[in-house]
Amino acid sequence: MNTSLTPDQRAGLVLKELTLDEKILLIHGQGSPFGGPVSPNILLSNGGDGFSLGVPRLGIPALQMIGSAYGVRFSATNGRYSTALPSNLASTANWNPEAACEYGALIGREERAQGYNMSLAGGVDLAREYRNGRNFEYHGEDPILAGTIVGHRVRCEQDQHILGELKHYAVNDQESGRGIVNSVLGKRALRETDLLAFEIGNEIGHPWAYMCAYNGINGDYSCENQYALNDVLKKEWGFQGFVLSDWGGTHSTAKASAAGLDMEQPDEGFYGAAMKKAVQDGKVPMAELDDHVRRILRAEFGSGIIDYPIHKFVVNVEEGLVISRHLAEQSIVLLKNELGALPLDAAKVTSIAVIGEHADESMISGGGSAQVDPEGSFAPAWENPAHVWFPTSPFKSIAAKAPHAQVKFQFGANLPAATALAKSSQVAIVFVHQWTSEAMDVPNLSLPGDQDKLIEAVAAANPNTIVVLETGAAVTMPWVNKVSGIVEAWYAGSKGADAVANILFGDVNPSAKLPITFPVSEADLPHPQMTVPTPEVVKAEKDGKPGPLFDVNYDEGLKVGYKWFDAEKKPVLFPFGFGLSYTSYSYSGLKVATGAQAGGTAATVTLSVKNTGSRAGTEIAEVYATLPASAGEPPNRLVGWSRVSLKSGETKEVKVTIEPKYLSIFDETANGWKQVPGIYSIRVGASSRDLPLVTTFALQ
Ligand code: BGC
Numbered sequence: 263m264n265t266s267l268t269p270d271q272r273a274g275l276v277l278k279e280l281t282l283d284e285k286i287l288l289i290h291g292q293g294s295p296f297g298g299p300v301s302p303n304i305l306l307s308n309g310g311d312g313f314s315l316g317v318p319r320l321g322i323p324a325l326q327m328i329g330s331a332y333g334v335r336f337s338a339t340n341g342r343y344s345t346a347l348p349s350n351l352a353s354t355a356n357w358n359p360e361a362a363c364e365y366g367a368l369i370g371r372e373e374r375a376q377g378y379n380m381s382l383a384g385g386v387d388l389a390r391e392y393r394n395g396r397n398f399e400y401h402g403e404d405p406i407l408a409g410t411i412v413g414h415r416v417r418c419e420q421d422q423h424i425l426g427e428l429k430h431y432a433v434n435d436q437e438s439g440r441g442i443v444n445s446v447l448g449k450r451a452l453r454e455t456d457l458l459a460f461e462i463g464n465e466i467g468h469p470w471a472y473m474c475a476y477n478g479i480n481g482d483y484s485c486e487n488q489y490a491l492n493d494v495l496k497k498e499w500g501f502q503g504f505v506l507s508d509w510g511g512t513h514s515t516a517k518a519s520a521a522g523l524d525m526e527q528p529d530e531g532f533y534g535a536a537m538k539k540a541v542q543d544g545k546v547p548m549a550e551l552d553d554h555v556r557r558i559l560r561a562e563f564g565s566g567i568i569d570y571p572i573h574k575f576v577v578n579v580e581e582g583l584v585i586s587r588h589l590a591e592q593s594i595v596l597l598k599n600e601l602g603a604l605p606l607d608a609a610k611v612t613s614i615a616v617i618g619e620h621a622d623e624s625m626i627s628g629g630g631s632a633q634v635d636p637e638g639s640f641a642p643a644w645e646n647p648a649h650v651w652f653p654t655s656p657f658k659s660i661a662a663k664a665p666h667a668q669v670k671f672q673f674g675a676n677l678p679a680a681t682a683l684a685k686s687s688q689v690a691i692v693f694v695h696q697w698t699s700e701a702m703d704v705p706n707l708s709l710p711g712d713q714d715k716l717i718e719a720v721a722a723a724n725p726n727t728i729v730v731l732e733t734g735a736a737v738t739m740p741w742v743n744k745v746s747g748i749v750e751a752w753y754a755g756s757k758g759a760d761a762v763a764n765i766l767f768g769d770v771n772p773s774a775k776l777p778i779t780f781p782v783s784e785a786d787l788p789h790p791q792m793t794v795p796t797p798e799v800v801k802a803e804k805d806g807k808p809g810p811l812f813d814v815n816y817d818e819g820l821k822v823g824y825k826w827f828d829a830e831k832k833p834v835l836f837p838f839g840f841g842l843s844y845t846s847y848s849y850s851g852l853k854v855a856t857g858a859q860a861g862g863t864a865a866t867v868t869l870s871v872k873n874t875g876s877r878a879g880t881e882i883a884e885v886y887a888t889l890p891a892s893a894g895e896p897p898n899r900l901v902g903w904s905r906v907s908l909k910s911g912e913t914k915e916v917k918v919t920i921e922p923k924y925l926s927i928f929d930e931t932a933n934g935w936k937q938v939p940g941i942y943s944i945r946v947g948a949s950s951r952d953l954p955l956v957t958t959f960a961l962q
Contacts, residue, residue, distance in 0.1 A: 263321070263568075263569075265569060269502075269560045269561075269563035269564035270502070270556075270560050272559070272560075272563045273556050273557075273559035273560040273562075273563055274556065276317075276320055276322060276559050277552060277555055277556050277559060279320055280317065280320075280555065282538065282541065282542075283538070284317050285551055285552070285555045286533070286534060286537055286538050286551075287314075287315045287317070288314065288315070288316075288317070288322075288525075288555050288558050288559075289524060289525050289526065289533050289537065289551070289554050289555065289558065290314065290525065290526045290527070290529065290530035290533040290534050290537075291312050291313060291314050291525075291526065291527040291528040291529050291530065292304050292306075292307065292313050292314065292315060292528075292529070292530075293313075293528055293529050294311065294312065294509060294527075294528035294529070295307070295309060295310075295311070296311070296509075296643065298510070298528065298529055299529050300529070301529075301530075303315055306324060307324075307326065308326040308328075308376075308377040308378060308572075309336070310326050310327050310328035310329075310335075310378055311327055311328060311329045311335065311382055311509070311528070311631060312325070312327035312380075312382065312506075312509070312527045312528045313325065313326060313327065313528075314327075314525070314527075321568065322559070322562065322568070323379065323562070323567060323568060323571060323572070325379065325380045325425070325562075326377060326378045326379050326380060326572065327378065327380040327381070327382050327527075328373060328376070328378040328380070328381065328382060329382045329383065329631040329632060330369050330373055330378075330381045330382060330383040330419075331349075331350055331383045331385060331399045331628075331631075331632035332346060332347045332348065332349050332350055332353075332399070332627075332628070332632060332634060332753070332755065333345055333346040333347050333369060333372070333634035333755070333756075334369060334372045334373055334376055334378070334634065335631065335632070335633065335634060335635070336634070336635045336640070336641070337372075337375075337376035337377075337577075337635075343577055343579060343635070343637065344372050344376070344577065344582075344634050344635060345368060345372060345577070345579070345582030345583060345585070345586050345634075345755075345756050346586065346627060346634040346636070346652055346755040346756045347365055347368065347369070347585075347586050347589055347590075347755045347756075348586070348589055348590045348593045348752055348753065348754050348755045348758070349398040349399070349627075349628055349734070349752050349753040349755075350385060350398065350399050350400060350401055350412075351389075351397055351398050351399075351400060351401065351402060351734070351735060351752060351777060351778065352398075352590070352593040352594075352751075352752035352753065352754065352755075353365050353401075353411065353415070353589065353593060354401040354402045354407060354408060354411045354777035355592075355593045355594075355595055355750075355752070355774040355775060355776065355777050355841070356589070356592035356593050356773070356774050356905075357407065357411075357774075357775060357777075357882045357903055357905060358411075358592060358905055359410060359411070359414040360414075361589055361592055362410075362411045362412075362413075362414035362415045362418070363414045363415070363417065363418035364418070364585060364589065365415050365418075365589060366414065366415035366416060366417065366418035366419035366420075366421075366426075367418040367419065367421065367422060368582060368585050368586075369381065369383070369419055370418065370419040370420070370421065370422025370423075370424045370426075371422050371577075371578070372577050372582065373419075373422070373424050374422055374423065374424065374572070374573075374575075375574060375575045375576065375577045376574065376577070377572050377574045378424070378572070379423070379424060379425060379567040379572055380424065380425040380426075380427075380471070380567070381419055381424050381425070381426050381427060382427060382429070382473065382631070383415075383416075383419070383426070383427065383429070384412050384415065384416045384426060384427050384428040384429055384463070384467075384469060385399040385400045385401070385412075385428075385429050385430065385632075386400060386401050386408050386409065386412040386428055386429075386459045386460055386463050387400050387430055387432065387433065387434045387435055387456065387459075387475075388400070388402075388403055388404075388405060388408060388435065388455055388456050388459055388822055388823075389402050389403040389435075389735060389778050389822075389823065390403070390433075390435040390455070390456070390816060390818075390822050390823070391435045391436045391703075391789070391792065392707060392735060392736050392778070392781065392787065393436070393703045393704045393705070393706070393707065393792055394435055394436050394437060394703055394735075395437045395630075395698045395699050395700060395701070395702045395703045395704060395734070396434075396437060396630070396632075396698070396699075396700050397698070397734055397735035397778070398628040398632075398698055398734035398735060398752070398753055399628065399630075399632050399700070401459070401777065402777030402778045402823075403777065403778050403779065403822055403823025403824065403838065404777065404822075404823060404824075404838065404900050405454070405455055405456070405458035405459040405462065405822075406458070406459075406462060406899075406900055406901065406902075406924060407777055407900060407903075408459040408462075408463075408777070409458065409459040409460065409461065409462025409463045409465075409466070410462060410463075410466060412428065412459070412463040412467065413462060413463040413464070413465065413466025413467035414466060414467065415467070416428065416463065416467035416468075416469045417466060417467040417468065420467070420468070420469070420470065420565055420566075423565065423566035423567055423569075423570040424565065424567070425470050425471060425561055425562065425565040425567050426467070426469045426470060426471065426565070427469050427470070427471035427472060427473050427506075428460055428463050428464065428467070428469045428471075428472055428473070429472070429473035429475070429508070430473055430474070430475035430476065430484070430508055431460055431472050431473060431474050431475055431484060431490060431491075431495070431505075432452075432456050432457055432460060432474075432475060432479060432484060432490055433445035433447060433452070433456045433475070433477065433479050433484075433816070434475035434476060434477050434484070435456070435814075435816070436703055436792060436814065437700065437701055437702055437703050438702075438703050438792060438793075438794040438795065439794060439795040439799070439811075439812060440475075440476040440477055440701070441476045441477075441510070441511075441803075441809070442795065442799065442803050442809040442810055442811040442812065443477045443478065443795075443810060443811075443812060443813075443814055444477065444478035444479070444480070444481060444809075444810035444811075444812065444813045444814070445477050445478065445479050445480070445814055445816060446480060446813050446814065446815045446816060446817075447479070447480065447816045447819065448819055448930075449928070449930045450819075450820070450927070450928045450929075450930050451816070451819035451820045452479070452480075453494075453928035454820055454927065454928050455819075455820060455822045457490075457494065460472075460495075461499060464495075464499055464501060465499075469503065470502075470503035470504070470560075470561035470562075470564055470565045471503050471504055471505070471506055471561060472495060472501065472503065472504075472505045472506075473505070473506055473507070473508055474487070474490070474491065474505055474506075474507055474508060474511060474523060475508055475511065476508050476510075476511045477810065478809065478810030481810070482521070483511070483513050483809070483810060484508075484511065485505075485507045485508070485511045485512055485513065485518055485521075485523045486512075486513055486514055486517045486518040486521045486523060487521055488520070488521040488522070491505055491521050491522030491523065492521060492522040495522070496522055502557070502560055502561075502564070503557060503560065503561040503564070504524035504525055504554065504557035504558045504560075504561050505522055505523050505524045505525070505557075506523075506524065506525040506526075506527050507523060507525070507526050507527050508527075509527055509528050509631075510528070512526040512527075512531065512532045512533065513532070513808070513809075514532060515532040515533065515536045515537050515540050515545075515546065516540055516545045516546050518532065519533075519537070519540070519546045519550055519551070519554070520546075520550065524553075524554040524557050524558060525554065525558060537551070582756070583756055583757050584757075586755045586756045586757045587756075587757035587760050587761050587764075588761075589755070590751070590754045590755055590757060590758055590761035590762075591761045591764055591765065591770040592773060592774060593752060593754075593774050594749060594750065594751050594752070594754070594761060594762065594765050594772060594774055595749070595750040595772065595774045595775060595776055595840075595841040596747075596748075596749055596765070596772040596774075596841060596842040596843065596844075597748040597749065597750055597776075597780075597836055597840070597841070597842065598742070598745070598746070598747055598748040598842070599746075599747050599842055599844075600746040600747065601746065603689075603726060603728060603746035603747040604728065604747045604749075604765075604766060604768070604844070605765075605766060605767050605768025605844055606663075606664070606689060606766055606767050606768070607767075608663055608664045608665075608666070608667075608767055609666070611664055611666075611667045611688055611689060612666070612667050612668065612688055613667055613668040613669075613670075613686070613687040613688045613689075614660060614664060614667050614668070614669045614670070614687055614688065614689050614690075614691060615670055615671075615672065615680075615683040615684045615686075615687035615689070615690040615691065615720075615724070616656060616657045616660055616669060616670070616671045616672075616691050616693070617671070617672045617673075617674050617680050617683065617684065617690060617691065617692045617693070617716070617720060618656075618673075618674045618692050618693030618694055618695075618713075618716075618730075619673060619674055619675070619693075619695065620651050620693075620695075621655075621656045621657055621671065621674075621693035622655060622656075622657040622658075622671045622673075623651070623653065623655050623657070624636075624651035624652055624653050624654060624655060625651065625652050625654050625656065625693075625695075625732055625751070625753075625754055625758040625759060626649060626650070626651055626652075626695045626697055626732045626753060627650050627651070627652055627753050627755075628697075628698055628699060628734055628753045629647050629648075629649070629650065629697065629698070629699030629700065630647075630699045630700020630701055631700055632700065633650055633699075636650055636651065636652045636653060637652070637653055637756065638653060647699055647701075647702075649697045652755070652756055652758065654754070654755075654756060654757055654758045654759040654760070655759050656691075656693055656730070656759045656762060656763070657669065657671045658759065659759035659760045659762065659763035660691065660759075660763050660766065662763070663763050663766070663767045663769075664767070667688075668687075670683055670687065674692070674713075674716050677712075677715070677716065677719050680716065680719065680720060681719045681720060681722070681723040682723075684720040684723040684724040684727065685723040685724060687724065688726065689724070689726050689727075689728065690720050690721075690723070690724045690726065690727045690728070691727075691728045691729075691730060691766070692716065692717055692720050692727060692728070692729050692730070693730045693732065694709050694713040694716070694717065694729060694730070694731060694732070695709075695710075695713075695731075695732040695733065696709055696710055696731075696732070696733040696734055696737055697710070697734070698733075698734030698735070703792065704734075706738075706784055707736060707737050707738045707781065707783075707784055708737065708738055709733075709737050709738075714740055714741060717729055717741045717744075717745065718740075718741050718744065721741060721744040721745050722744070725746065726746055727744075727745045727746060727747075728745065728746060728747035728748070728749065728766070729741075729745050729747070729748045729749070730749045730751055730762055730766075731748070731749065731750045731751060731752075732751050732752070732753060732754065732758075733750070733752065733753075734752075734753065735778055736778050736779065736780040736781065737780070738780075738781070738782065738783055738784075738835065739780075739835060742835065749762065749765060749766070749772075750776070768844055768877075771843055771844045771845060771877055771878065771879040771880070772841065772842065772843055772844065773841070773843060773879060773880040773881070773882065773905070774841050774882075775839050775840060775841035775882050775884075775949065776836055776837070776838055776839060776840050776841060776949075777838070778823065778838065779823050779824050779827055779834050779836070779837060779838045779950075780834060780835040780836040780837075781827070781832075781834055781835060782832075782833060782834060782835050786827070786830075786832045786833075786834075787826075788816075788817075788818035788821065788826050789818075793812070793813075793814045793815075795811070795812055796812070799811045799812045820895065820896055821896050823838055824837060824838035824839075824898075824950045825896035825897070825898070825899065826896070828896060828897040828898055828950070829896045829897055834951070837949050837950045837951035837952075838900075838949070838950040839882075839884050839900070839948070839949035839950040839951075840948075840949040840950075840951070840952075841882070841949070843875075843879045843880075843881065844875070844877050844879065845873055845874070845875030845876065845877040845878070845879040845910065846873075846874045846875040847871055847872060847873055847874060847875075847879075847881045847908070847948065848871070848872045848874050849869060849870070849871055849872075849883065849946055849947055849948070849954055849955050850869070850870050850872070850955070851868070851869055851870040851915070852867070852868070852869045852944070852946050852955035852956070852957050853867070853868045853869070853957065854866070854867050854868075854944050854957050854958075854959050855868075856959050856961070859921070859922055860922075861921070861922040861923055861926075861935065862922030862923075862925070862926060862935075862936075862937040863922055863925065863937060863961055864919060864920060864921055864922050864925075865887075865901075865919075865920040865925065865942075865944065865959065866917055866918070866919050866920070867885050867902065867917070867918045867919075867920065867944055867946065868915060868916070868917050869883060869915070869916060869918075869946050869955060870913050870914065870915045870916070871883050871906050871908065871913065871914060871916060872908070872911075872912070872913040873908035873909065873910055873911060873912050873913075874911075875910060876910050877910055878907070878908065878909045878910060879907070879908060880905055880906065880907045880908070881905070881906055881908065881948070882903055882904070882905050882906075882948075883903060883904050883905075883906060883916055883918075883946060883947075883948070884900060884903045884946065884947060884948065884949065884950070884953075885900070885901055885902040885903060885904075885918045885920065885944060885945070885946050886898040886899060886900055886901060886944070886945045886946075886950065886953060887899055887901045887920070887924070887925060887942055887943065887944055887945075888942065888943040888945065889925070889927070889938060889940075889942060890938050890939070890940025890941055890942065890961075891940070892938055892940055893927050893938040893940075894927075895927065898945060898950060898953070899924075900950070901920045901924040901925065901944075902918040902919065902920050902924070903918065904916040904917075904918050922935075922937065923935050925937055925942065925961075926938075937961055938961075939961050939962055940960070940961065941958050941959075941960050942958060942959055942960070942961060943956055943957070943958050944956065944957050944958070944959070
C-alpha cells in the first residue's frame with residue numbers, strides 16, 4: 263500500500279507472495295449471469311457481466327465488471343438506475359474531446375456508485391461495414407476521430423478509479439458469424455485503419471485493459487493472435503495493462519497464453535485447471551503466467567481500484583440527466599433545412615403534427631450487452647432481444663415548447679389518419695427509428711418496416727415535413743428531396759426528447775457533424791452484399807470444427823468510409839463530416855507551417871472562421887491532408903479539426919497541430935510509420951466534401 267512505489271513495483275511485491283493457485287484465480291472469471299458454467303463464488307459478484315476473484319489475504323480486490331458502453335448496463339442490487347447517454351456513435355458526432363471526457367466521467371461515477379470497479383466499454387472497431395449492428399457502440403469510420411474520442415472517454419472514466427478498457431480488438435467489423443469469421447486485411451491497411459483507432463485511443467486514454475474480439479484476424483483468432491496482442495499492442499505500443507477475452511472468445515490455453523491473452527472471461531475453460539496443468543507440465547512457462555498476473559495487478563494498482571476500494575453510493579440522477587441532455591444536444595446532426603423550415607418559431611407556429619411509432623412516449627436505444635435499463639423498468643435479457651424505448655417523450659417535449667400551438671399525435675401505423683393529421687397541421691414532424699443490437703447486423707440500410715412509406719405519405723400531404731431519425735448508424739433516404747428538414751438524433755439517451763425539442767425550436771444551435779458517411783444506396787458500398795456464414799459453415803460450427811471458419815475479405819483495404827467514396831468518385835447522400843447550423847460560416851486565411859519532431863515532420867495549420875449569420879454558433883472546422891501520389895493513399899484523410907464558438911459576425915483564428923504519424927503511411931517492410939517525400943496538400947472546410955481552402959507544403 264506504499265503509494266510512492268510505481269504500479270509495477272507494487273505488482274511485483276504482490277506477485278512474489280502468490281501461490282500458483284492464487285495466480286490461476288486471478289486470470290479467469292467465475293462465470294456469467296447470462297448462462298454457461300458458474301462457480302459458487304459468483305455469490306460474491308455484484309451482478310455485473312463479469313467477475314474475477316481477488317486475493318483477500320493480500321488485499322487484492324475482486325474485479326467487478328460491468329458493460330457500460332453508453333451508460334452503466336444495470337446496477338444490480340443498488341436500485342437499477344443509470345443514466346443513458348447518447349450512443350457512442352452520437353458521442354463522436356460532437357468531435358469534442360471535452361464532451362468525451364464528460365461522457366466517460368459520468369459513466370465512471372455511476373459505475374463506482376453501483377459497486378463496480380471495471381468497465382466493459384470503449385468499443386472502437388471502425389464502421390467499415392455500415393450494416394454492423396454494433397456501429398452505435400463504436401465511434402465511426404475515421405480512425406483519428408474515433409481514436410481521439412474513445413481515448414478521452416476512457417481517460418476520464420479511469421480518472422474515477424475505474425479500470426477501463428478498449429474493445430473489441432480488433433476488426434470485429436460485423437456481427438454475422440462473429441465467433442467464426444476471419445477478418446482478412448493486409449498489414450498496412452490494418453495498421454492505418456482499424457488498428458490506428460486503437461493506437462490513438464491507447465496513447466490518449468492509457469486504458470488498463472484491452473478486450474480481444476470474437477473474430478479471427480488473418481487466420482488466427484483475435485484472442486490468440488501473436489501479431490495483434492504481443493507484437494503490436496504489448497511490444498510496439500508498450501501497453502502495460504492486461505488483455506481479457508471477449509465472453510467465450512478464448513479458444514486455447516498454451517497458444518492463447520503465448521500470444522498474449524492474459525485473462526479468460528467469463529469462466530475458466532482454458533485458464534483454470536487447464537492452465538494450472540499446462541504450467542505444471544511445462545507447456546506454459548511460469549514466467550509467462552507471471553507476466554499475465556503482473557499485468558493484471560499492475561492495472562489494478564495503476565487504475566486506483568486498490569487504493570480506492572468499492573464503496574457504493576447514490577447516483578446523482580438530476581446531474582446525470584442534465585449532462586445527458588447537454589451531450590445529446592451537441593450530438594444531434596442537422597442534415598437538411600430547406601427554406602428555413604427550422605428552427606420552429608414557438609410564437610408563430612399554430613399547429614404541429616407529431617407522427618411516429620412511440621413518439622408520444624419514448625425514444626429507442628441500442629441493444630445487446632450495451633443495453634442500459636430504462637428508467638422505471640428493466641431491459642429484457644439481450645438473448646431475447648426486444649426494442650427498449652426510453653421514457654423521453656418527443657410529443658411532450660415539443661408540446662411544452664409550443665404552448666400556443668395545437669400539438670397532436672398519430673402513431674403512424676394508420677396511414678390515412680397520419681396523413682390527415684399532417685394535412686391539417688402547419689408542420690409535420692415524423693419520428694422514425696432503426697433498432698440495432700449486438701449479435702446481429704441489419705439486412706440493409708433502409709429504415710425498417712413501412713417507415714419510408716410513412717414519410718413519403720406525410721410529405722405528400724404536407725410540404726413542411728421534418729424527419730427526426732433515431733438510428734444506430736447510417737440509413738438510406740429515398741424521400742430526401744421531398745421533406746423540408748432532416749435531423750439525425752441517433753440513440754439520444756435518457757433526455758433525448760428534450761434535446762431534440764431544443765434543436766427543433768432553436769434553443770440550441772446544432773453543431774454536430776457526421777462521424778460516418780450516409781451512402782445513397784448499398785450498391786455503392788465496397789461490398790454491396792455482406793459475407794455471411796453459408797449453411798456448410800453453420801454446420802461445421804455445430805459439429806465443433808475449430809475456427810475461424812469463413813473469411814471476410816476487406817479488400818477495400820485503406821478505403822474505409824469516405825475514403826472509399828472519394829477514391830471511387832461516388833456521390834453520397836450526406837458526406838462524412840457534414841452537419842448544418844442555424845447560422846453560416848466562412849473560411850479564410852489558410853496557412854501551414856512545418857517543423858521537425860520525433861517521428862517526422864509535424865504541421866501547424868492556421869485558418870480563420872467567421873460566423874456570417876445572425877446567431878451564435880459552434881463550427882467544427884475540419885482539416886484534411888492529401889499525401890503525395892507515390893504514397894498510394896485514398897484522396898483525403900482527416901488529420902485534425904477545431905471546434906470554434908463564434909458570436910454573430912465574429913471571426914476567430916484557429917490553429918490545428920497535425921502530428922507526424924497523421925501525415926505518414928505504415929511501411930510494412932520497415933514495420934513502422936514513415937513519411938513519403940513530396941508535395942502534401944492541406945484542405946480545410948466544413949465537411950469531407952466541402953473543402954474550399956487548400957495549400958501545400960513539401961517534405962524532403
Ligand atoms: C460482448 C462484449 C461484452 C461482453 C460482456 C459480449 O457479448 O461482445 O462487448 O463486454 O459480452 O457482456
